[in-house]
Amino acid sequence: MSKKKKIDLYEIRKKLVYDFMCEDVYVPMKIKELMIILGVSKEDRPQLDKILEELIDEGKIVISKRGKYSKAVENRLEGTFVGNPRGFGFVELDDDTMDDIFIPSNCINGAIHNDRVEVVVTQTPKGKRKEGKIEKIIQRGNKQIVCTYEQSQNFGFAVPDSVKFNSDIFIPKGKSKNAKSGDKIVVEITKYAQGNKHSEGKVVEVLGGKDDVGTDILSIIRTNDLPEEFPVRVTNQAERVGKEVSSADMAGRMDIRDWMMVTIDGEDAKDLDDAVSLTKEGDNYKLGVHIADVTNYVQEGSALDREAIKRGTSVYLVDRVIPMLPRALSNGICSLNQGENRLALSCIMTIDEKGKVIDYKIAETVIKVDRRMSYTQVKKILEDKDEELIEEYKDFVPMFEEMAKLAGILRKRRMKRGSIDFDFPETKVILDELGKPVEIKPYDRNVATKLIEDFMLIANETVATAYFWQETPFLYRTHETPDPEKIDKLATFINNFGYTIHLKKDQIHPKEIQKLLNNIQGSDEEALISRLTLRSMQQARYTTECTGHFGLATTYYCHFTSPIRRYPDLQIHRIIKESLRGKLNDTRKKHYQDILPQIAKSSSDLERRAAESERETVKLKKVEYMKDKINQEFDGVISGVTQWGIFVELANTVEGLVRIADLVDDFYIYDEDKYEFYGESTGKTYKLGQKVKIKVKKADVSMRALDFEMVE
Template sequence: MDRTILEVKKQLVLSMMEDKKYKPLRFKEIIAVMQVPKAEKQDLKEVLDSLIHDGKIMIDSKTRYKLANANLKVGTFSGTQRGYGFVVIEGEKEDIFIPENATKGAMNKDVVQVMIREEQTGKRREGEIVSIVERGNTEIVGTFQKSKNFGFVVPDNLKLGRDIFIPKEHTKGAVTGHKVVVKIVDFGGKDKNPEGRITEIIGHINDPGVDIMSIIKSNNLPMEFPDPVMKSLDTIPDEVDGADMAGRMDIRDLQMVTIDGEDAKDLDDAITISKNGDKYTLGVHIADVTNYVKEGSALDVEALKRGTSVYLVDRVIPMLPHKLSNGICSLNAGVDRLALSCFMDIDQKGNVVGHKIAETLVRVDRRMSYTSVKKILEDHDEAEIEEYKELVPMFEMMQELALILREKRHKRGSIDFDFPESKIILNEKGKPIDIKAYERNTATKIIEDFMLIANETIAEDYFWQELPFVYRTHENPDSEKIEKLGIFINNFGYSIKIGQDDIHPKELQKLLGKIEGTPEEALISRLTLRSMKQAKYTVTNDGHFGLSTKYYCHFTSPIRRYPDLQIHRIIKENLRGKMSEKRITHYDRILSDVARQSSETERRADEAEREVEKLKKVEYMKQFIGEQFEGVISGITTWGMYVELPNTVEGMIRVTAMKDDYYYYDEEHYMMIGEHTKKMYKLGQKVTIEVVDCDRELRTIDFELAESEEETTIEDQDNEKTASLQQTENYGKHTAKGATMNPDVDEQAIMKIVKDTYSGK
C-alpha cells in the first residue's frame, strides 16, 4: 500500500476508535462496521498492524482492538538464555526489564507491545509483554538432537532461550550433531516450546566451514545472487566504452594512486594532489558505480537488500557481484575507469576554501598498499623509495596535508579513541594460526583523513542546496551517562564541563588527551566509549558528535555501502540538471526507507563479523588451555569479569570460579569485591590469568585467576584513586572488535562512531 494512502487510512481507523461511542471490536467486527470490501481486508489488516506498531492501538486478551493507554509502548524484545529479557524502545534512554513470567512467549528480536508497570520494585523500569506485533525470527539456525520419535534444535543464538521441537516427519533425515536451518511453524507460548520443520542441513558440526556458514545463515546474509541479477551482468562491459566517456572531465593525465590493504580487490577510491603556493588541491575520486547499477534494476534491488558488503575472516560477502566490485567498478591501475570526483582547495589551516564535484574519466598510475606507503613515509626504506621514486613527492605532500586536516579536526573536538582491531591469520584449511592487534599507520591515517574531508564537503554542499539526501549522523550522548562519567572521573582528579543539556565533544577529547600515558587510561577510555551512542543513516542532517562536525555523509565507498551508492545517484542527477520537483518528491518518498534499511543491514553485518571473530578466537585459544597470560580487566558484570589479552582475545573469569570468597559487583565503581576478604578487582586492572576452557558452540573462553596473582584489598589503598590503580599500568589502547564486555553495551558497534571513516577493507 502506498505510504500516503496508508497514513490516510490509519487516521480514519484511529478517529473511529477515538470516538467515545467506540467499543473494542474484533477484526471481523471492524470489517462489518466499516463496510470494508472483501478485496480490501488485507489492506485493513496492514493499517491495524501499523497502528499497533506505532503504539497507537492494542489487542486485548479477547483479540479486540482498542486504543493503547499511556503505559503501553512498542519496542524490540532482547531475550536472554536465562528466560528474562528487555524491551528496547527507540528514543528512550532506558530499556524495560521483562521478568521470565511476563514474556508471553516473545523471542529475541520480536517487535512487541509492552505494558510498563506503574509500581516499580527495582532501579530499572519493569513491564510485561501484552502482544507480539511482528516476529523477528521465522527461521533459525541451530544444532539438531535426535530422539526416538522426534527431534529438537538447540538455537545457536542463546538469546532465543528455548529449543525448537521438530516432529519426526519434518527432520529431513538430520542426525544428532547436524547444523540445520529451521522454519518455525508454531511459535508456542508461555508453557509450550516453538515447533518447526527443517528446511536445510548445513552440515555436521565438525565439518570444515560449517561453523562460519551457520553464522552466515543465522544472520540471514544472502550468499548467492539471484538469477535476474546474474543475467543482468551480461549487458555490462568488461572495459569502459566510448559512449560512457562522453561529457566527462578527462583527468587521466593527473598522477593518481589507490592506497589499500594488500588483499583488497574492490578499489573504490583514488587520490590526486597538487599544491599552488600555500593552497593544496586534493582530488578524491570514487568509482562511479551508479553508471552500471541503475535505479530499480535487479542489481539495485539486490544491493539495497544487502545494504553492505560483509567482511568475515575467511571471505567477503559482497554487496555487488564480482564483475562489478572487482572489475569494471574497481579503480584498477592502468585502465580507464569512470568516477565521481570531489576536488577540494584547502588552505594551510585545513579549511576547504573551494570545491568542485564532477563526473570524471580516470586512470590510476599505481596500486599502492598501506605497507608500501608506510615504508616510504615512516620507515624511510631505501628499496621502497627507489621502487616508487616518481611517487614519493606525492606521498610526502599527502602526509603534509593529512597532518593539517587532522590538526583542524582535533582543534574542533573530533574524538579519536584509536582502538586497534583484531587481525586473525588463517591457514589454508581455515584454522586460525595467529591473532594480533591490527594497528593504524601513517598510510591508513592519510586515507582516513582524505575520505573524511570528502564526506564532510559533500554533505555540507547538499545540505545547503536543500536537496533530499542521506546523511551519516551521530547523536549526542545521553546526559545521564555523561553525568555518571563526570562523577566517576572526579575520583581520579579529572573533570569535564557539561552544558545545560549537552556536552561538547571537545570535552571528551581533552579528557582522553589528559589520561594518555597514565595508568587509568584503559579504564577511563573504555567508560568514555560506553557513554556514546551508535551512528546511523538519516534523511535529516543532525550532525556527527564523534567527529564534531555539523555535516557528514558516506560518499566514498559505493562498491560496498548502499548509502554511498544512493547519494551518488542524487549527485549525478543534480549535476546533470535533472533534479526536478518530481524527482525531489520521489527521493523524499524513498530515502527514509533507504536510511532505515542501510542502518539495519549495517548492524546485521557487524553482528556476523563479530560472531565469526569470536568463533575463531575460541578456536585459536583452545591450544593454550592450561597456559598463563597477562591481561587487563575489560568488563565487569554481576556474574564475572572479562579479561582482554594483548592479542585482543577476551575471556571471562566467572564469579563461581573465584573460590576464595563470595564476590559481588559494585556497579558504581566498576569493581568486583570479595565480601569477606575485601579483595578488589577493577575495570582496567592488570591481572594474570590461566586459560581453563574454550567452548566453540557457545563461543566462550573461560579464564581463572592464576594462583600467583597478587590481589589488592580495599584496606591496602590510601584513597579511591590508588584503589583504582594499584595494579594498573599503562596497558595501551584496547580493541573494540569482538568486545562485548558488558551485557548492556555493544562496544564494537559503538566503535562505528569513532572509527566512522574509510576502513581500508
C-alpha cells in the same frame, strides 16, 4: 506527627491519583511544584517521597529523566523483543530515544527473540528500567532458526545456537531431513509455543557436522539471515553492464587521466572504490578524492539496485566477504584498477595551509590509476624509509610526502574543533586454508591508514556541506549528542580515577570527550575508560535531516566515498549526478523526499546486522584459537568488572572471564561504584585497568565464551 497530619497525607495520595493525575488537568511537575500545590511542608517531604515511590512502583505515575512527575498513561508501544537465556527479555522500542523495557518471564506472552511486539509499560521504578508486558505479537521475527540437532528414538529436538532463544524446538518424525545428532541445521518453525508446549518445526537445511570446516561461519550467516548468492537475474545483469569503459561512457566527463593518482588499500582488497591525487599550487594543496561511479552501472529500480537495497552493505566476515554488488562489478568495472580507464565521481578540493577547504569542485570524471599501493608499502616509504621501495616508487614519493603533511594538517584542524578519535586496536585474524585461526593480533593502524582516513573524512564533509546549502533531498551520516543521563554516569565513574568532564546545561561538547581521552593516554585505565566513553555515545545512523556528527565535531557529514560497499553512498551519487546535469527538478526532488527516509532506516538497520555478524565471527575464531591453549599463562589487563566476575583482555585483543567463584584465596566483595573487587580478609583488589596474569581455563566454542583464572 499528629493524627490529622496522617489523614492529610492519605488525602494527598488520593488527590494525586484521582485529581492531579487527570490528563486534562495535570502537567509534568518537579517535586517543589507538587509540594506547593499539595500544601506539603519540608518536614513532610519524606512522606510525600514515599507516596510518590509507591505510585511509581504501582505504575500510576512516572518520573522523567529531568525529575518531573506525571500521570502514567497506558500507551501501547511497538518494538523488537530480545530474549534472554534466563527466561526474561527486553523490548527495544522503535523510538530510539526511549530506553528498553524489561519484560519478566511471566509477561512474555509467547514472544521469542526478534519478534515484533506491542508492549504496555506496567511499572516505572525510580532510577530503574521500566517494566512491561507484551500485549500482542505483531510479526514473527524468526521463521527459520539455526540449531544443533539432537535425535531421540521417534523424534528429535533442535537446540537453538543463540542463547536468546530459551526453548528447544520439537522435530516430529519424518521432519528431520536425515539430520544426525550434533549436526548444525536450519529449522523452520511450523507451530509456535503455547503455554508449556514447545514450538514445533521441520529441518529445511543440514549445514553439516558442528566440527566440519566452514559450518561455524555458515551458521552465523544463516542466523543473521545474510544473503549469500545473488539471484541469476542480478548476476546476468552485472555481466551485461560490466563491460569496458566506452567512448560514449566518457563523453561529457572531465578527463583527468593524465593526473598522477594512486589507490591505497589493504593487501588483500579487491574492490578498490577510492583513488587519491595531490598537487601543490603555491601554499595551497589541491586534493582529489576520486570515487568509482557505480551509479553508471547500477540504475535506479533495476534488479541490481533492488538487490543492493536489500543487502544495504557489504559484510566483511573473518573468512569471506559477502558483497553488496556482484563481483563482476565490485571487483571488475567499478574497481579502480591500476592502468585501466574508469568512470568516477571526483571531489577536488583546494585546501590552505591551515587545513581549510577554500574551494571545491564535484565532477563526473574519467580517471586512470597509476599505481595500486598498499598501506604497508606507503607506511614503509613514509615511516620506515625503506630504500628499496623508495627507489621503486621514486616518481610518487614526493606526492606521498605531501599527502602525509596535508593529512597531518587536516587531523590537527579536526582535533582543534573537538573531533573524537577512539583509537581501539581492531582485531586481525589469520586463518589457514581450512579456516582454522593460526594468529590473532591487533590490526595495524599506521600513517597510511590514517592518511586515507583523513582524506575520506574531508571529502565526505565537503560533499555534505555543499548539498546541505543547495537544499536538496540528501542522506546524511548523523551522530547525535550523547544522552545526558549516560554522560552523568560516565562523569561519576571517571571521578573515581581523578578525571572530570564539564557539562553545560546537561549538554557536553565533543572537545570534553577528546580532552578526557588525551588525559587518560598511557594510563592503566585508558582502555577501560575509552570503552565506557564509547558506550555512552549514541549510535551513528543515516538520516534525511542534517543534525550534525557529534564524534567528528562537524555540522555537515555524509557517506560519499564507498558506493561499492554502502548503499547510502550509491544513493547520494545519484542525487549528485542529477544535480550536476541540471535534472534535479521538483518532480525528482519529491521522488527523493519520498524514498530517502526508508532508505535511511533500512541502511542503518542492515549496517547494524553486518557489524554484529562481523563481531560474532571474530569472537568465534578467538575462542577457537584459544581452545588449544588450555592451562597456558598470559599477561592481560582487567577490561571489565561485574558482579559475577572480572573480564581480562590479552595483548592480542582476546577477552575472557574470571568468574568470582574461581577467586578462592579470599571472599571478594563487589564495589559497584568503583568497578572493583576487594578481599574481605586480605584487602586485595582487582580493578579496571589493572595488569594481571591469567591461565586459560575453558574455551567453549559453541557459546563463544572463554574462562580464565587468576595466577598468583
